[in-house]
Amino acid sequence: MNAEEIATDDSVVTDMADAVPATTGQDRGFVAEDIVFDASDLSVYYGDFRAVRDVNMLIQRKEITALIGPSGCGKSTVLRSFNRMNDLIPTARVEGNLLYRGVDLYDPRVDPVEVRRRIGMVFQKPNPFPKSIYDNVAYGPRVAGRKKGLDDVVESSLKKAALWDEVKDRLQESAIGMSGGQQQRLSIARAIASDPEVLLMDEPCSALDPIATARIEELMAELKDEYTILIVTHNMQQAARVSDRTAFFSVEVDETSDRRTGLLVEYTTTEKLFSNPDDERTENYITGRFG
């Protein structure tokens, strides 16, 4: 499935039309011109080992898409292939197609550094640089060569990350002294400061307490107005609370080699996936019978 085919289809199609039968009108469709990512038959390998196979997904602009599934199902691997972070692992390799606004992200002419400036990432563990709060936020714009107007960028990014009021008087202090929740919001501010179009979040709340988690979730709902967000989470309630669409990944084990390969089982609106999933495996997982 690619963007052109969709465009001919009255510019609105049901998600994963070939895999999932269209449900009643509540099912939200894709708008062709707002498709940010188009993954078709995407597989990720580590050396000879295929970690994830045959992922077919469309990602809609200014929506939150959640990737859920049991450990080892490759949801993080898929997420990291969306801004070529897997390139940092020497043996990692991608097969299939991944279009970002119509451009093949794995075209040899594409510079992964340029990709990462447009597609920001927030990691599982808060990872501020051992620099001041200001320098942390200004890092992205600076590496992109920006020298003027950094004060404004820092202020607006911290405001968007709901952190400004807490830190405006200590911008020059080290970011290491902040609490975990603050550090994670700083990571979000830092990602926003590069003015990306997409934010990839890899289990952003797994190291945080429930109160800090709630704040990040609130923040994501606000950021949705401006950014397209993909979030990997092991917390099904979180996916249900924040996301518009959810993709459920699972693992299949090769009996002979005992190798585990992840695959996309079901991808639809969050509402449908959690209330009336089409696949039995999805149902087993969300009802707690598996995983």
Add this chain to the structure above:
Amino acid sequence: MADISISNSSTAAVGSLSVEALAGPQKRARKEALIRSVFLLASLVSILISVLIVVSLVRESWTFMTQVDWSVTWGQNGWRPRRGLYDMPTLLVASLIVTVIAMLVAGPLGLGAAIYLSEYASKKTRSFFKPILEVLAGVPSVVLGFFALFFISPQVIERIGRNGWLVIGAVIIIAYLAVIAGWTRNLVRREAGTELATQIKRVLTLTALVATALILIWWVNSVAGSGDPASADFFSVKRSGQLAAAAVGVGILTIPLVASVSEDALASVPQELRSASAGLGARKLTTTVQVVLPAAVSGIVAAFIIGISRALGETMVVFMAGGAADEATFTSSPFEGSLTMTAGMASLATGTDNVVGEGLTFQSLYFVGFVLFLLTLFLNIAAGRFVNRVRERY
């Protein structure tokens, strides 16, 4: 009350314990105490040895300091202990020259190697390079002394001394070429895939080939053609060493130390910081310079301080290749021979405890040792302070 009586009866059913049952065997406690005192003794012995060294050092130095005529320790135009002239600036300046040049060699090379190993090398290359570094660390300093005296001195330093302007010119040309190369590389990146890029690449390759050929011709010509006895035969024996040759030798000895301590510091920087930086669109070099090096700065400063201490304390190489025997004339030129503090001490204390010379010659060596000790101590304290200050800023 009723509850309590019930719980009482239930404890009685389990049976109450005596303290002895949980006290454990006496033998075990005695063994623990014994082991504890063995380790305590080991640490006390090493402390005691250190104290004894300092005491003996201070005692003989004290004799020297109280009895010497201080005018012979300053401005005597040379360290001639057998004749009662203990000119400290001669040794201090020589040590300074050796340490500075050694660190100019070991600093960039050691840190560069560490950055390569930690940030750029694949697992395979690392497993190939690290043992080589360790071999270099294991080279006995007397071997390096030979190398410094018979190769570095005549083939490298003599040439630099004779052709100083040529070398400076070469450095300027290389720097100039590097700037051009960097600029062209950016251009090529911007014009990637176009005809212009291919042309530039072709021109660059040609230039590099021509430059290499020219350098080779110059080298062969100056080795074979000049008629100078030192360069007529590649491994001919040079008349004498000089401080710079010894310093380069010391620098080579110090590279593995600086490299391995720096590499530990770089490797301890969490991987998450590198990912975060890459995720923000930073290139590898940016990540290394902006994130990894600052995060590892305390360890790198420590590596340099340890390197300086090592260079300051290295004896055999400077003794062999430093270009002076048991006395030295004051010099501030790295192209002349002189004695460092360590070489000055070693050259008089050879084989027996009889140091030939008048009255205070023997004690003067202790005094030099004491000064060296104070310098190193000061260096370590200063380093500690500096490292803490840098760390606090984060």
